Amino acid sequence: MTGHSAPRLLGAPVREGVPEHGRMPKYYAAKAQLTALLEELGEGGLLPTERELAERYGVARETLRLALRELLLEGRVRRQGRGTVVAGPKIEQPLSLSSYTEGVRRQGRLPGRRLIALERFAAEGEVAEELGIAQGDQVWHLERVLLADEERVGLESTYAPVALLPGLDDGFEPESSFYRYAKDCGLVAGGGRERIETVLATPREALLIGTPPALPMLLLHRSSWDASGRPFERVRTLYRGDRFSFSAELSAGE
C-alpha cells in the first residue's frame, strides 16, 4: 500500500469472526471446525454425535452444544429424528407483489398453506386506518401456516375489507392463493409497501410454526392497494429466520 493519511489497521483480507485482541472463544473455534465439516458432509449429511464431536475437537460437551445451537439458529444444520443433518440453503423470497406460492415454487419447492382461522370483525385503530375504511367497518382476518415441502416455515395474517371481498368465507379455498382469489374478484394489484424486521416469535406463533422459542424470525409487514389506489389488504407474515432470506432488485431511479 502507498502512503496515506487516514488511520487504518492492516490485517488478513478475511478475518473469520475473531476479535482483534486475538482470543477466539472456544465455542467459536468449535463452530469454525463444524462449519468446515458441514462443507465436507454436504446437504443432508448426518453429523456425528455430540460426544464424538466434542472428543474430536477437544472441547467440553457444553461448549460443543453452544456451537451447534448457533448453527441451528442460523439454519445451517437441522434436527432430523434424533440426529442433526446439514441443512439446505435458505429459501430466497423476492420482495415483490408476487405471491408466496410463486416465490417458493421458483426455488423448486412445493408451496402449501394450512388454515388456522378465517373470521370477520369490526375494524379498529391501525387495521381500519391501513385499510382506508371507517372504524367499525367489517374486515376479514385470514390466518394460515405457510408450508414448503410440507415443512411449516411461516405464519401469515391477512386483513381485508369485507366490502371488497364479501364472499371470502364461501368462495375461497383457504389452501390457495389469496391474490389469485382477489384477482378473480376484480381486484387488480396496483402497488404496495413492505417492511421487514427481525422479531422473536410469541409462544403461540412458535407453537403454530413448530419452531424453538429462541429462533429469530423475519416479520414482513405488507400493505397493498389496487390499480385505483384503494387499499385491499394488510398482511403480517412471520417467516422462520433460519429458512428464509429476502431479495430485491434495485434500479438507480429508486
Place this chain on the structure above:
Amino acid sequence: MTGHSAPRLLGAPVREGVPEHGRMPKYYAAKAQLTALLEELGEGGLLPTERELAERYGVARETLRLALRELLLEGRVRRQGRGTVVAGPKIEQPLSLSSYTEGVRRQGRLPGRRLIALERFAAEGEVAEELGIAQGDQVWHLERVLLADEERVGLESTYAPVALLPGLDDGFEPESSFYRYAKDCGLVAGGGRERIETVLATPREALLIGTPPALPMLLLHRSSWDASGRPFERVRTLYRGDRFSFSAELSAGE
C-alpha cells in the same frame, strides 16, 4: 358467518400470542404487562428495578428477567447506565441505492462511520466472481462501523475493484459516503441487487458493534453495478436487529 365448506376455527380477532390451548407462559404474561407499562412510560422513560417489577407482577426475578431479555433483544427497551429505559422506534432504512447516510438522515438522526480497516488484496472465489474481475486482481476491502447519533448500530464491509477506484486509500475520507466518492470518480450507479437475512453476530462483530452476543442481526448483501452494467461493489452490512427495519415500495409491474 354463513355456511361454508372449509374447516376453520373461530376466535377473538386479535390473540395476543397465547397458545390455542390457553395456557400463557408466566414470562409471557409478565412481558405483556411490561409492554403496557412501556406504552405508559413513553420513549426514554425509566423502568422500575427488576425487584420492584417482579413484586408488582407477582413473578420470580428469573421470570421477569426472561421477559425483559426478550424486550431487549427486540429493541423495545435498552440499557442506559445501570437502568433500563423505553427504546425509540427502529430506524427504517429504505431498500434502495440511496446510501446509509441518506436513510438515517431521513429519520432525523445523525449518521456517522468509523474506519476499522482499509486494505487491498488479491481477489479470490466469490469476491472476484461478484465483482466480475479475474481471480488475483486487486480489490479494496473497506470496513466501517456505522453510527447513528454516535451509537454503534452496524458494521459494513465494502469490496471494490482497485482498477475502478485506484486512489481510494489516498483521496477518500473514510468517514464519508463511499457512493459519493465513487460518483466523483465517475462511477454512476446503474442498478443493484440486495438480499436480507437474519444471522447471529460473530464474536468479533459483536465486539466491534458492541452488541450482546445473542442479539439477532440483519445481514444485508448488496451488489451494485454502474450505468454500463459493470459491477463496482460488493457490500455486506450487518445491522443491529433491535435498531433497524427495512422497507420497500412495490409496484405491480415488478
